[in-house]
Amino acid sequence: MDFKPCVTIRKEWDIVGARQLGRKHAKELGFGTVDQARIATAISELARNIYLYARTGTICFEVIDELDKKGLKIVAKDNGPGIRDISQVMQDGYSTSGGLGAGLPGVKRLMDFFEIRSDSEKGTEIEAIKWLR
Amino acid sequence: MEQMKLDLNNYRNLLKEYLLTKNETVLYQAEQLSKMSVQHSISPEEIINVHIEALKDLHPELPQEVTDSLDFLLEAMISYGLALQEFQFLRQKQFELESEISVAARMQETLLSTVHPSVKGLDIGAISVPANQMNGDYYHFVTDKDGSLGIALADVIGKGIPAALAMSMIKYSMDSFPDNQREPSLILENLNRVVERNVDPSMFITMFYGLYNPEDETFSFASAGHEPGFYYHASEDRFEEIHARGLVLGATHNATYQQCIQKINKGDCIILLTDGVTECRVGDRFVEREEVRQVIKDYIHLPAQNAVDKVYKYFERLQEFHLRDDFTLIIIKKEV
Numbered sequence: 001m002d003f004k005p006c007v008t009i010r011k012e013w014d015i016v017g018a019r020q021l022g023r024k025h026a027k028e029l030g031f032g033t034v035d036q037a038r039i040a041t042a043i044s045e046l047a048r049n050i051y052l053y054a055r056t057g058t059i060c061f062e063v064i065d066e067l068d069k070k071g072l073k074i075v076a077k078d079n080g081p082g083i084r085d086i087s088q089v090m091q092d093g094y095s096t097s098g099g100l101g102a103g104l105p106g107v108k109r110l111m112d113f114f115e116i117r118s119d120s121e122k123g124t125e126i127e128a129i130k131w132l133r
Numbered sequence: 134m135e136q137m138k139l140d141l142n143n144y145r146n147l148l149k150e151y152l153l154t155k156n157e158t159v160l161y162q163a164e165q166l167s168k169m170s171v172q173h174s175i176s177p178e179e180i181i182n183v184h185i186e187a188l189k190d191l192h193p194e195l196p197q198e199v200t201d202s203l204d205f206l207l208e209a210m211i212s213y214g215l216a217l218q219e220f221q222f223l224r225q226k227q228f229e230l231e232s233e234i235s236v237a238a239r240m241q242e243t244l245l246s247t248v249h250p251s252v253k254g255l256d257i258g259a260i261s262v263p264a265n266q267m268n269g270d271y272y273h274f275v276t277d278k279d280g281s282l283g284i285a286l287a288d289v290i291g292k293g294i295p296a297a298l299a300m301s302m303i304k305y306s307m308d309s310f311p312d313n314q315r316e317p318s319l320i321l322e323n324l325n326r327v328v329e330r331n332v333d334p335s336m337f338i339t340m341f342y343g344l345y346n347p348e349d350e351t352f353s354f355a356s357a358g359h360e361p362g363f364y365y366h367a368s369e370d371r372f373e374e375i376h377a378r379g380l381v382l383g384a385t386h387n388a389t390y391q392q393c394i395q396k397i398n399k400g401d402c403i404i405l406l407t408d409g410v411t412e413c414r415v416g417d418r419f420v421e422r423e424e425v426r427q428v429i430k431d432y433i434h435l436p437a438q439n440a441v442d443k444v445y446k447y448f449e450r451l452q453e454f455h456l457r458d459d460f461t462l463i464i465i466k467k468e469v
């Protein structure tokens with residue numbers, strides 16, 4: 001069971017679509033309400049960043065179902081301008097929302113695994129996983 | 134971060150008891166639980182989740198709208214949970230920064246420490262207290278075999294770490310001046326050039342330099358925009374301002390400094406201070422220089438160190454033990 005449906009982000013509405021699809025996968029995998037809400041929030045943050053800073057991109061999902069672990073992977077990808085100083089944006093209190101815990105550091109907290117690659121030519125790709133416990 | 138799990142059974146029992154009794158004791162226990170949850174970084178959405186579970190156990194017949202609305206509430210709490218985690222992280226970080234700064238402050242104390250010299254015929258008292266951990270005021274005594282005493286007193290406009298760094302620079306430049314260079318105006322001219330070359334133009338340093346000459350019992354001095362001190366004429370029980378013209382250090386390249394000289398008689402005092410003394414703030418009001426002078430006058434008969442300590446204590450109390458600016462006061466009393 002390894003599928004990769006994606007949601008293309010072009011308008012603000014698409015953020016809702018991505019959340020909805022992500023929540024569906026999370027629910028099917030057996031995540032509880034709290035984790036569903038956290039996953040949906042992480043998706044929102046990633047999708048909104050795409051919408052705001054890269055204009056368009058995709059949010060894809062991958063269900064990880066191995067013998068010893070299950071989880072949901074979110075991949076956010078765009079060909080936007082990239083993030084110049086990653087270590088700066090990963091600092092708490094940096095996001096433009098004035099450091100209310102959201103933004104990329106928030107995504108990292110909401111999920112169990114977080115990886116970001118970004119450069120000005122290829123754009124930004126963020127992978128985040130939540131493990132089912 | 135491994136989080137403590139909120140105990141569902143415990144919560145369920147508390148909730149059940151409360152629904153039955155509406156008892157204050159149970160509410161008190163809920164408060165304890167709330168406190169403990171914050172301590173263990175348990176987010177509000179987790180508490181709501183436990184609440185939902187407990188409620189479903191206790192009342193399986195609950196209308197769908199109610200449980201749905203609680204799910205809605207859970208979503209609405211997510212950001213508070215994140216803010217809580219961020220807060221705890223930042224608090225930890227602040228703690229680390231503070232201990233780093235206190236190490237730096239101790240280093241600064243060692244670097245800038247000055248020996249209170251014993252000079253024949255003079256009674257010297259000095260106190261310098263930073264508003265925050267690091268001091269942007271600096272004073273230093275220089276003695277010489279011939280019994281003369283040099284006194285440097287500087288104040289960086291601004292406080293905290295940048296001010297403290299600038300002060301270390303002042304100290305090391307002064308150390309590097311040749312021993313025979315003791316004219317106050319020349320010392321300030323040299324320091325002005327050092328500051329102008331090395332310090333950010335937005336940063337200003339005011340400074341006073343005085344030299345006591347035991348041979349003719351005079352005090353020569355120059356000032357770089359520094360808060361004027363007081364000269365106390367013992368015979369007339371009268372204060373006079375110590376003034377000398379000169380720009381703050383670092384303002385222009387080739388500043389020159391007026392040098393003045395004052396004959397010192399027995400019992401007279403030289404009182405030097407920084408604007409942390411004269412700009413003590415009480416509520417919205419700045420303390421008047423007149424008031425400062427009066428307080429000093431009240432204690433001037435005491436031994437010099439006693440006097441400065443007493444004056445400091447007075448203003449510390451006046452400002453409710455919360456200094457707004459670094460505070461430095463030096464009193465030099467001519468004994469014989």
Ligand SMILES: Nc1ncnc2c1ncn2[C@@H]1O[C@H](COP(=O)(O)OP(=O)(O)OP(=O)(O)O)[C@@H](O)[C@H]1O
Binds near residue numbers: 082089097102124
């Ligand atoms: N996909 C992206 N492409 C280009 N730049 C991005 C992207 N995502 C984030 N950034 C840059 O990184 C910064 C930090 O993003 P982050 O989501 O942490 O905070 P924010 O969007 O500024 O505020 P918040 O998300 O809290 O409302 C953004 O301000 C933006 O400059």
Ligand SMILES: [Mg+2]
Binds near residue numbers: 045048095103104
């Ligand atoms: Mg964002």
